[in-house]
Amino acid sequence: MRVFTTARTAFKALRRNPMRAMLTTLGIVIGVGAVIAMMEIGAGSSSSLKKTIASMGANVLVIRPGTASSGGISFGVGTTTTLTPQDCQAILRECPAIHNAAPIVRARTQVVYGNRNWVPNTMYGTTPAFLDVQDWSILAEGEPFSDRDVLNGNRVCLLGQTLVRELFEGESPVGKEIRIKNISFRVIGVLTPKGANMMGQDQDDVILAPWTTIKYRVTGSSLSTTNQSASTAATDTVNTLSNLYPADQISLYPERSSVQQADNPMPVRFANIESIMAAANNAGEISLAIEQMTALLRERHHLRADEPDDFSIRDMAELTKTLSTTTTLMTNLLLAVAMISLVVGGVGIMNIMLVSVTERTREIGLRMAVGARGRDILQQFLVEAVVLCLTGGAMGIVLGHGGSLLVQLLLKWPVETSPAAIATAVLVSAGVGIIFGFYPAWKASRFDPIEALRFE
Amino acid sequence: MELIELHGIEKTYQMGDISVPVLKGISLSIRQGELIALTGSSGSGKSTLMNILGCLDRPTTGEYWLDSQETSRLSSDERALLRNRKLGFVFQSFNLLARTSAIENVAMPLSYAAENLSDREARGRAAEMLGRVGLADRLDHYPSQLSGGQQQRVAIARALINRPPVLFADEPTGNLDSRTSEEVLQMFERLNSEDGITIIMVTHDPKVAGYAQRVIRIDDGLIQGDVPAAGPESEAQGGAV
Ligand SMILES: Nc1ncnc2c1ncn2[C@@H]1O[C@H](COP(=O)(O)OP(=O)(O)OP(=O)(O)O)[C@@H](O)[C@H]1O
Numbered sequence: 001m002r003v004f005t006t007a008r009t010a011f012k013a014l015r016r017n018p019m020r021a022m023l024t025t026l027g028i029v030i031g032v033g034a035v036i037a038m039m040e041i042g043a044g045s046s047s048s049l050k051k052t053i054a055s056m057g058a059n060v061l062v063i064r065p066g067t068a069s070s071g072g073i074s075f076g077v078g079t080t081t082t083l084t085p086q087d088c089q090a091i092l093r094e095c096p097a098i099h100n101a102a103p104i105v106r107a108r109t110q111v112v113y114g115n116r117n118w119v120p121n122t123m124y125g126t127t128p129a130f131l132d133v134q135d136w137s138i139l140a141e142g143e144p145f146s147d148r149d150v151l152n153g154n155r156v157c158l159l160g161q162t163l164v165r166e167l168f169e170g171e172s173p174v175g176k177e178i179r180i181k182n183i184s185f186r187v188i189g190v191l192t193p194k195g196a197n198m199m200g201q202d203q204d205d206v207i208l209a210p211w212t213t214i215k216y217r218v219t220g221s222s223l224s225t226t227n228q229s230a231s232t233a234a235t236d237t238v239n240t241l242s243n244l245y246p247a248d249q250i251s252l253y254p255e256r257s258s259v260q261q262a263d264n265p266m267p268v269r270f271a272n273i274e275s276i277m278a279a280a281n282n283a284g285e286i287s288l289a290i291e292q293m294t295a296l297l298r299e300r301h302h303l304r305a306d307e308p309d310d311f312s313i314r315d316m317a318e319l320t321k322t323l324s325t326t327t328t329l330m331t332n333l334l335l336a337v338a339m340i341s342l343v344v345g346g347v348g349i350m351n352i353m354l355v356s357v358t359e360r361t362r363e364i365g366l367r368m369a370v371g372a373r374g375r376d377i378l379q380q381f382l383v384e385a386v387v388l389c390l391t392g393g394a395m396g397i398v399l400g401h402g403g404s405l406l407v408q409l410l411l412k413w414p415v416e417t418s419p420a421a422i423a424t425a426v427l428v429s430a431g432v433g434i435i436f437g438f439y440p441a442w443k444a445s446r447f448d449p450i451e452a453l454r455f456e
Numbered sequence: 457m458e459l460i461e462l463h464g465i466e467k468t469y470q471m472g473d474i475s476v477p478v479l480k481g482i483s484l485s486i487r488q489g490e491l492i493a494l495t496g497s498s499g500s501g502k503s504t505l506m507n508i509l510g511c512l513d514r515p516t517t518g519e520y521w522l523d524s525q526e527t528s529r530l531s532s533d534e535r536a537l538l539r540n541r542k543l544g545f546v547f548q549s550f551n552l553l554a555r556t557s558a559i560e561n562v563a564m565p566l567s568y569a570a571e572n573l574s575d576r577e578a579r580g581r582a583a584e585m586l587g588r589v590g591l592a593d594r595l596d597h598y599p600s601q602l603s604g605g606q607q608q609r610v611a612i613a614r615a616l617i618n619r620p621p622v623l624f625a626d627e628p629t630g631n632l633d634s635r636t637s638e639e640v641l642q643m644f645e646r647l648n649s650e651d652g653i654t655i656i657m658v659t660h661d662p663k664v665a666g667y668a669q670r671v672i673r674i675d676d677g678l679i680q681g682d683v684p685a686a687g688p689e690s691e692a693q694g695g696a697v
């Protein structure tokens with residue numbers, strides 16, 4: 001018996017009881033609808049997440065100073081200042097897995113232009129490499145600052161779109177002077193818009209300037225936090241018991257004599273920076289880059305093998321992975337719930353198919369008497385169940401797609417139509433039909449024609 | 457070799473520990489083109505024999521040769537094929553598919569046939585068959601819109617759609633009044649004489665048996681009489697004796 005004819009016979013059989021068919025298939029409609037909606041919403045949020053991650057620079061590694069701790073109490077990340085611009089240069093020079101690296105110092109203060117003012121969320125002092133690391137090299141307008149500007153501590157800056165909007169009201173800021181802490185900066189470029197990051201933080205609310213300028217002119221910190229060992233050596237305070245809260249570090253080693261210093265000079269740290277942003281060559285080399293930087297920084301910071309790192313390297317990929325895993329997990333959970341609804345729908349199908357087989361016992365007997373084999377009967381009822389499920393699946397696709405469009409319209413959630421979801425829905429509903437239709441169909445195919453014909 | 461040959465057919469039903477012998481050794485041969493009535497008291501085993509003849513059931517022992525083929529050991533799929541190609545059935549209660557038009561009811565066995573007819577061919581053949589049973593103007597009627605006699609004629613058309621050489625009818629007129637019974641029986645006679653179809657029908661009614669050329673009487677699972685008859689009139693008298 002040809003499948004096409006069988007399918008038509010199945011349609012006719014279902015048309016004999018349209019209301020029952022409708023109600024039976026409702027479980028499938030809802031299940032498939034839920035699956036489609038979940039997959040479309042899931043795909044939408046995951047692709048918007050991917051976009052966000054890309055805007056943050058997926059290969060970016062952030063190196064931050066480690067935590068200071070005393071007596072088992074940790075003071076949190078950044079409480080020691082151990083990173084220097086020289087660390088950054090060394091990373092760039094000696095870690096082959098690193099594509100580029102930029103030091104960062106931060107400030108938070110008011111920016112004034114004319115009679116307008118604004119406190120940018122992010123004020124970074126850095127080097128031109130920062131733009132490369134952040135994949136931000138193409139400017140909307142103007143020129144980036146140069147390494148020479150960094151060396152000279154020139155008062156130049158780049159503005160993010162939010163600042164342009166807030167301070168200049170659409171006017172081109174290039175060449176204008178703004179004031180930060182009463183120091184005037186010349187705007188030499190405008191960054192391209194990036195939008196919000198994963199945490200919803202506005203990435204365009206940013207001002208970039210040479211780190212030297214920010215460090216020495218804006219935050220006002222001088223070279224006071226220089227080489228710690230040197231400063232310890234220079235101190236002449238005596239650590240007495242009366243001094244309960246010593247501010248200075250205890251000198252554990254004898255002071256170096258001037259001869260020793262001359263023989264074996266310690267690198268003098270001019271300044272500490274708050275973090276280093278480095279970009280690995282590609283996402284695959286991130287772990288290699290972390291290894292290389294860890295080894296290099298440990299050596300540069302003179303850490304013994306048993307000492308913990310005095311810095312931490314944070315991997316954006318890790319963060320983004322965690323975030324995307326969370327979304328995937330949520331989508332999968334909801335998908336599982338939708339699947340359960342499909343199973344419930346399948347049980348409904350099985351139930352009604354069993355009823356149908358019993359009702360049509362005489363028909364089965366007759367079909368067998370005129371030459372239907374067991375497998376023809378099996379096929380007929382299986383096709384009937386599949387047709388029922390596919391009809392439900394088609395309605396479910398329409399319902400689910402409509403639902404996700406509604407969500408997009410009303411809740412403004414990102415939604416993405418996925419052909420894969422529709423294909424899956426079709427396959428799954430056909431699968432449900434086959435799985436749950438099999439037992440009733442098999443039962444029908446095993447009928448004895450004589451008894452079936454005699455059935456009242 | 458004859459069209460149908462039975463040799464020592466026995467059928468015993470097993471009801472738990474008790475075995476119920478229904479057919480106790482039936483030997484019989486039927487030639488191509490015969491019109492046979494099978495009679496006997498209720499419970500004598502007529503329907504059981506018909507089921508075996510119709511390859512719906514298998515005998516417990518004995519041989520059944522149909523068209524030079526031993527059928528009693530065939531698998532159920534092989535028997536289904538045989539039923540489809542060589543045997544037609546007419547039932548007492550018509551057994552038409554409800555809410556399915558006459559023409560589709562008639563075309564139904566074609567969907568299980570080995571030859572794959574197109575939809576149009578199938579409908580054409582079904583319409584032709586309905587024409588032969590005098591229902592050319594009732595093609596799209598549903599069973600509920602047809603009289604009992606018409607329904608039975610649709611069932612006959614369905615039984616003949618695959619052009620089988622043999623037609624079985626278990627009390628075909630049991631649900632019909634005498635006038636429509638006559639219609640159906642005349643149809644059997646015509647099919648038998650014009651198309652040479654072998655017809656074997658079970659009946660209680662001597663008047664129905666009168667249409668047959670040969671009357672086989674079964675009693676308690678054994679053949680008790682096998683009377684050839686000249687014609688309907690003399691048979692009606694013979695039945696009364
Ligand atoms: N499946 C079965 N299991 C057990 N016994 C059966 C079965 N089918 C038929 N019988 C028995 O076989 C005997 C003959 O039954 P059958 O139906 O052949 O009678 P029949 O001659 O057709 O009677 P009627 O004229 O009333 O239709 C009956 O006694 C019945 O009880």
Ligand SMILES: [Mg+2]
Binds near residue numbers: 502503504626
């Ligand atoms: Mg009977």
